[in-house]
Amino acid sequence: MLAKRIVPCLDMTKGRVVKGIQFINFRDAGDPVKLAKKYSDEGADELVFLDITATVENRDILLDVVRKTAKVVTIPFSVGGGIRTVEDMRMILRAGADKVSVNTGAFKNPKLISNCAKEFGNQCVVLSLDAKKVGTNRWNVFINGGGTDTGMSAIDWAKKAVKLGVGEILLTSIDTDGTKQGFNIELTKKVSKEVSVPIIASGGAGKLEDFVDIFKKGKADAALAASLFHFGQLTIEDLKDYLSNKGISIRS
Amino acid sequence: MIVIIDYGVGNLASVKNALDKLGVESKISSDTYVIKNAKALILPGVGAAGQGMKNLKKLGLDKVIVEEIKKGKPFLGICLGMQLLFENSEEGKIKCLGILQGEVKKFKKLRKVPQIGWNQVDINKDSKLFSNIDNKSYFYFVNSFYCLPKDKKTVAGLTDYGETFASIVIKKNITGVQFHPEKSGCVGFKLLENFVKGVRNVS
Numbered sequence A: 001m002l003a004k005r006i007v008p009c010l011d012m013t014k015g016r017v018v019k020g021i022q023f024i025n026f027r028d029a030g031d032p033v034k035l036a037k038k039y040s041d042e043g044a045d046e047l048v049f050l051d052i053t054a055t056v057e058n059r060d061i062l063l064d065v066v067r068k069t070a071k072v073v074t075i076p077f078s079v080g081g082g083i084r085t086v087e088d089m090r091m092i093l094r095a096g097a098d099k100v101s102v103n104t105g106a107f108k109n110p111k112l113i114s115n116c117a118k119e120f121g122n123q124c125v126v127l128s129l130d131a132k133k134v135g136t137n138r139w140n141v142f143i144n145g146g147g148t149d150t151g152m153s154a155i156d157w158a159k160k161a162v163k164l165g166v167g168e169i170l171l172t173s174i175d176t177d178g179t180k181q182g183f184n185i186e187l188t189k190k191v192s193k194e195v196s197v198p199i200i201a202s203g204g205a206g207k208l209e210d211f212v213d214i215f216k217k218g219k220a221d222a223a224l225a226a227s228l229f230h231f232g233q234l235t236i237e238d239l240k241d242y243l244s245n246k247g248i249s250i251r252s
Numbered sequence B: 001m002i003v004i005i006d007y008g009v010g011n012l013a014s015v016k017n018a019l020d021k022l023g024v025e026s027k028i029s030s031d032t033y034v035i036k037n038a039k040a041l042i043l044p045g046v047g048a049a050g051q052g053m054k055n056l057k058k059l060g061l062d063k064v065i066v067e068e069i070k071k072g073k074p075f076l077g078i079c080l081g082m083q084l085l086f087e088n089s090e091e092g093k094i095k096c097l098g099i100l101q102g103e104v105k106k107f108k109k110l111r112k113v114p115q116i117g118w119n120q121v122d123i124n125k126d127s128k129l130f131s132n133i134d135n136k137s138y139f140y141f142v143n144s145f146y147c148l149p150k151d152k153k154t155v156a157g158l159t160d161y162g163e164t165f166a167s168i169v170i171k172k173n174i175t176g177v178q179f180h181p182e183k184s185g186c187v188g189f190k191l192l193e194n195f196v197k198g199v200r201n202v203s
Helices: A032-042 A056-072 A086-095 A104-108 A111-120 A154-164 A185-194 A208-216 A236-245 B012-021 B032-036 B049-058 B061-070 B185-202
Strands: A005-013 A016-021 A024-030 A047-051 A077-080 A099-102 A125-135 A138-143 A148-153 A168-173 A199-202 A222-225 B002-005 B026-029 B040-043 B075-078 B102-106 B115-123 B137-143 B145-149 B155-161 B163-171 B174-177
Touching (some): A005 A056, A032 A047, A056 A086, A077 A125, A138 A154, A168 A185, A185 A199, A208 A236, B002 B012, B049 B061, B137 B185
Parallel strands (some): A125 A168, B040 B075
Antiparallel strands (some): B102 B145, B115 B155, B163 B174
């Protein structure tokens, strides 16, 4: 049986891991390569790197981190931030990443998804979708690091992106991100029901029970957390033991 | 020297990194001379079948791979590298290398497609490849397609994803794995190490 995945996320800027709350107020959380190795050794199922500044100057730093990480971890990892072209994606894959996530670049140019999927396979194109509630039962896609409301429904964009060829969706709820009040079950469940690809739920993990809820009620295939792991509130081992005892299929 | 065949798609670095960690000498190459002189070949994963075959042909590697395998050179196909060994693939409706009989089919969507994540392998064959690997160990999979070998005797591992499929095939010098051993933590490294030990015994 396919196991549910626990995915630590490393938000990066200028070669350091940082963590913000609701996409602002960032604090330093350490060296990305060291953290990645630690999580890989502790039993994480996968890692996500997001370059949150993603400027051209930062690209070389990012590629360097990817290369170094690839040498020390034994599990898959995805890398995202500022991906605009097939060549951007190729560089990151060649540096050793297993998947690449696209966000703003794909929203502005949806062909990026189909071109990348055709070139590298659907399975290594991840849609990173930042959604925010704008009304009852309505979430919109926000781009530019959560700063711009596109006016498009998150569910419509998820469906369209799957048609274009993304193999997975990293779904971040801007409303719950960094609050530690639990994942956004309502949103995750909706998107998970509407699309045929796996969903990595992100934003709001605060305690053990939140993970049970997002797998059981939210129908997520993977759950992502950052600060919880970075600042030592929870270890991956404890979390996995807990989930296993709750009857959730987990890789031991 | 083990050569990891470079055909312009996918994550080659991760296979190289895994072999480096095991202390095994390896090289990433698309040079036919280097490939012919290798002790063993690895055709790695990730990518679309159509693009993969197109690139192999463009580089003139399709024929070389078939020749080297027929000579008895140890060969490991990973993910797409396993699929390309068969006769044809539903992905892009293309002809593959045709070294193994059978075809590559798409999952019927009984579960989410692609399959992404850690799944168990039911080992049903005795092989040194599985030394010190527990049955039903978890390996990391990323696939929308799977191999349907004609010769059922070649199936060495089975995995359930709504439908049961061949996750490992072994036939003489050929090994194919649908999962990514290079991304499957300790157990994946063990499998790679066992493959390498087999190579040493041949040479």
